[in-house]
Amino acid sequence: MQMNTLVVSGASRRFGLLVAEHYLKLGWQVIALSRQSSPELDTLVGKGVCWLACDYEDKASVLTALKQIEEQVSSVQLLVHNASYFAVDSEELDAWDQLERFNRVHVQAPALINYRLQPLLTNLDQPGLIVHLSDIFADRPRAVHARYCASKAALENLTKSLALKWAPGVRVNSIQPGPVKFLPSHSDADRARVLGETPLGYEAGFEPLLKALEYLVDNQFVTGSSLKVDGGRSIA
Numbered sequence: 001m002q003m004n005t006l007v008v009s010g011a012s013r014r015f016g017l018l019v020a021e022h023y024l025k026l027g028w029q030v031i032a033l034s035r036q037s038s039p040e041l042d043t044l045v046g047k048g049v050c051w052l053a054c055d056y057e058d059k060a061s062v063l064t065a066l067k068q069i070e071e072q073v074s075s076v077q078l079l080v081h082n083a084s085y086f087a088v089d090s091e092e093l094d095a096w097d098q099l100e101r102f103n104r105v106h107v108q109a110p111a112l113i114n115y116r117l118q119p120l121l122t123n124l125d126q127p128g129l130i131v132h133l134s135d136i137f138a139d140r141p142r143a144v145h146a147r148y149c150a151s152k153a154a155l156e157n158l159t160k161s162l163a164l165k166w167a168p169g170v171r172v173n174s175i176q177p178g179p180v181k182f183l184p185s186h187s188d189a190d191r192a193r194v195l196g197e198t199p200l201g202y203e204a205g206f207e208p209l210l211k212a213l214e215y216l217v218d219n220q221f222v223t224g225s226s227l228k229v230d231g232g233r234s235i236a
């Protein structure tokens with residue numbers, strides 16, 4: 001029986017690393033993309049994960065990774081675009097330059113990879129699945145993150161248009177996380193404020209996102225959908 005193949009970006013740490021580890025344990029062939037590796041990812045490489053350098057801001061880097069993927073596999077069952085650049089609207093970068101960065105990471109690189117790997121994902125018996133990691137802020141933006149939110153909103157729209165375009169051979173869905181895991185840069189005050197705005201009121205970690213991903217993998221009748229995993233923050 002042919003081995004399932006996962007391609008996941010932003011795999012050096014946090015949620016991307018968890019996804020790579022999870023599917024490796026399930027016996028999948030895992031192709032992990034990131035700008036650099038990490039000690040944790042190196043450990044997974046030692047267990048069989050294929051790491052490819054891929055900078056979502058650099059088209060040449062993405063094209064090189066795509067060539068390497070096409071040389072290694074003849075089909076892909078799951079493609080997870082997790083890579084993300086998260087920042088407030090910059091004082092240093094103007095809207096043009098900062099949106100250039102956000103759009104490359106959240107829109108252009110995912111689109112370039114999706115279009116190129118679509119033939120490897122297409123299967124009428126068991127459609128390949130593309131999952132975009134989006135954000136609840138895509139639908140209900142935060143002023144301080146206006147440019148980040150705009151790029152994630154574009155990713156949401158791309159999710160739906162590609163789901164229409166490539167059905168029934170490929171399914172395309174997004175996951176919209178809420179405050180699942182803070183960054184070290186988040187102050188105690190930030191954390192308290194955010195959790196105060198979240199009805200379930202706690203930092204859930206990445207496991208709920210993994211459960212959402214598994215649901216999308218398992219449920220063959222879901223495409224063009226966005227799954228919110230946010231402790232209720234988007235309705236507060």
Ligand SMILES: NC(=O)C1=CN([C@@H]2O[C@H](COP(=O)(O)OP(=O)(O)OC[C@H]3O[C@@H](n4cnc5c(N)ncnc54)[C@H](OP(=O)(O)O)[C@@H]3O)[C@@H](O)[C@H]2O)C=CC1
Pocket residue numbers: 009010011012013014015016034035036054055056057081082083084085086105133134135136176177178179180181182
């Ligand atoms: N954590 C949370 O609470 C929330 C997360 N999300 C979304 O969920 C996803 C996972 O979240 P989380 O793990 O916290 O994300 P991170 O902020 O940890 O970023 C994910 C990865 O993106 C990679 N990355 C950044 N820039 C680039 C680039 N130019 N090219 C390639 N990779 C890049 C980083 O790896 P490296 O630097 O090694 O390249 C990093 O490992 C993200 O898409 C995020 O936007 C949404 C809302 C809330």
Ligand SMILES: Nc1nc2c(c(=O)[nH]1)N=C([C@H](O)[C@@H](O)CO)CN2
Pocket residue numbers: 083084085086135178179180181182183194
């Ligand atoms: N790439 C990332 N995007 C986002 C993160 C993150 O850690 N990495 N975190 C959030 C949370 O909503 C956080 O800001 C708490 O509200 C949004 N996007």
